[in-house]
Amino acid sequence: MSDWIILCDFDGTISVEDVTDSLLERHAHPEWTAIEQRWRAGAIGSRQCLREQIALVDADRGQLDALFASMRIDRAFPAFVEAAMAANIPVRIVSDGLDVAIESLLARHQLDYLPVAANHLRADGPRRWQLEFPWARADCAVSSGLCKCAQVALARQAKKKVLLIGDGTSDFCAAGAVDLVFAKHRLIEHCRARDLPYVPITGFADAIVLLPALLEGNLAPVAPAHAPTAHAKSHTHA
Numbered sequence: 324m325s326d327w328i329i330l331c332d333f334d335g336t337i338s339v340e341d342v343t344d345s346l347l348e349r350h351a352h353p354e355w356t357a358i359e360q361r362w363r364a365g366a367i368g369s370r371q372c373l374r375e376q377i378a379l380v381d382a383d384r385g386q387l388d389a390l391f392a393s394m395r396i397d398r399a400f401p402a403f404v405e406a407a408m409a410a411n412i413p414v415r416i417v418s419d420g421l422d423v424a425i426e427s428l429l430a431r432h433q434l435d436y437l438p439v440a441a442n443h444l445r446a447d448g449p450r451r452w453q454l455e456f457p458w459a460r461a462d463c464a465v466s467s468g469l470c471k472c473a474q475v476a477l478a479r480q481a482k483k484k485v486l487l488i489g490d491g492t493s494d495f496c497a498a499g500a501v502d503l504v505f506a507k508h509r510l511i512e513h514c515r516a517r518d519l520p521y522v523p524i525t526g527f528a529d530a531i532v533l534l535p536a537l538l539e540g541n542l543a544p545v546a547p548a549h550a551p552t553a554h555a556k557s558h559t560h561a
């Protein structure tokens with residue numbers, strides 16, 4: 324029986340494209356980019372950013388479904404889930420994105436049995452949408468829609484050790500609270516800068532290879548940034 328549980332980001336980690344950005348690019352009033360800039364500048368948190376952006380969407384359910392049907396996931400993700408299940412490691416999806424998009428993409432790959440915690444997209448008329456935040460936490464420093472550090476606390480009630488797999492800003496608050504991070508993209512730099520225990524990955528094909536060592540307890544995280552050899556190694560993966 325494994326001690327580990329896996330929390331996995333969705334957009335940019337499981338999905339190839341960022342589903343929320345794709346939805347806004349295709350179906351929102353162009354004002355969404357001004358809201359995005361306020362978020363990038365740190366003027367608002369992602370919760371307020373997402374709430375205001377989703378209110379600018381003008382599309383019916385059929386258009387949303389067509390968009391979700393065009394989005395791709397990391398081709399190695401289904402095999403990764405299978406390997407984790409075989410090793411008795413639960414996998415939970417924790418996302419600051421849209422629940423209906425995640426459920427749609429997972430169902431297409433027969434993975435909709437995976438538990439999902441995400442923001443809730445609710446119809447507010449035939450072409451209007453509202454985003455609700457059942458997993459928000461007022462005490463989280465990053466003011467995200469879904470607080471991933473609170474999800475880490477929940478995961479610890481199930482298993483002793485938590486592995487986070489993620490790629491970006493929405494994973495920052497959780498990265499400092501878990502035992503190990505499999506990091507992609509911007510999350511690599513975040514973990515390196517804060518000396519968090521992480522292993523850089525380019526996708527789930529890498530993560531599958533790392534699972535046996537994780538289970539045997541001899542997976543070596545990248546050492547802190549002042550160790551030159553580990554620093555050089557992490558550069559080759561970034």
Ligand SMILES: [Mg+2]
Nearest residue numbers: 332334335491
């Ligand atoms: Mg992401």
Ligand SMILES: [Zn+2]
Nearest residue numbers: 463470472496
């Ligand atoms: Zn948090």
